[in-house]
Amino acid sequence: MAIQALDTIKNWFKTGLKPTQSQFWDTWDSFRHKNERVLIKEVEGLDELLDSKTDETDFKTINGETIIGSGDITLSSGTGLPVSGTQSGIVDNSSLQELGGTDKLINGVRVGAGSGTGTSNTVLGVNALSTSTSGSNNTSVGFGVLELNSTGSSNTGLGESSLHENTTGSFNDAFGRRALSKNTTAIANTAVGSYALSENITSPHNVAIGCSALSKMGSGLGQSTAIGAFCMSxxxxxxxxxxxxxxxxxxxxxxxSNTAIGHTALGLNTSGHSNNAVGNYSLGAVTTGYGNVGIGKFAGKHITTGNFNIYIGSEGTAEDAASSSIINIGNRFIAKGSKISLTGILNIGTAPVYPDNSTALTAGLTAGDIYRTSTGILMIAY
Structure with missing residues (x-):
């Protein structure tokens, strides 16, 4: 196929010359339709151009950085691993890969070992263990857990703001939202449950298990145990x-020095001490009374300010509120001061038999000893 030169075609239109029939067809053969495909081999020199390679010297820079010599471009840390402590997103498929040797933030959550020079710390949470200087062996999981810790060691915090204000306190364990959150220097406390021991600052050796158990404890000698929701709250x-x-x-x-076992046992006590209550609501009304013992549900329920009372399986009466030194066993044996009352039958077969008090004293009994008459009446010598 002949092809007419473009200048020749243009000259025809310029001078008005007419091409021959052959030249006319050659003219149309000199053009291609826009939708017609052109083979690479039909374009002169294109095959050779595509097969050629650019010399090294033609590459001078990449993104403005000068390239000298040849070889691969590698990003690596000082140990040769493809990771970085300052540059994000450099991770490979190595198992147990160290991500730059520093704590990382994943969607704002800190993961790592916390701040400072302390060793064997574990951190997972926003601001967790973020100001520690030398504290070691701490475990911090949750928002703000152990956030203000400086030198405290061997603490465990799990739950939002648990052990949040702890600075130097050690050997504390807090599980639950704000458990032991205000603890600063106290040691060896255990708090399980939201707000358990949440206000404690310096009181040591306490155990609180349950929502808000011992929640307002701030100071004191400690060594208290509270198990149950709002127990000693x-x-x-x-x-x-x-x-x-x-x-x-x-x-x-x-x-x-109080002991309370049972729902609401000693539930209203404020400053009373050395009381022992076993059973639901046992000694439940005592406020300032001390040295009382209550065993059984509602035992001694009326005592408020009385002292040294013993109630076993009995509630007592409303007039007992401020009384002291009462012994009430099942509302059958009742001792109030110098008076003793007994409901039911008492059989003491070994008591000696005397007809009257003078005979009993003559026989050797002393005031307070028990004897019985021949008709079975129990008597107390006087």
């Missing part, structure tokens, strides 16, 4: 109390 500066059961010793503020 109002205790503030007390020590050596033991309470098991929901609301047990709930309002105790300064009373010490």
């Amino acid at each position: 109002d205790a503030s500066s007390t020590d050596k109390n033991a309470a098991i059961g929901t609301y047990a010793l709930r309002y105790n503020t300064s009373g010490f």
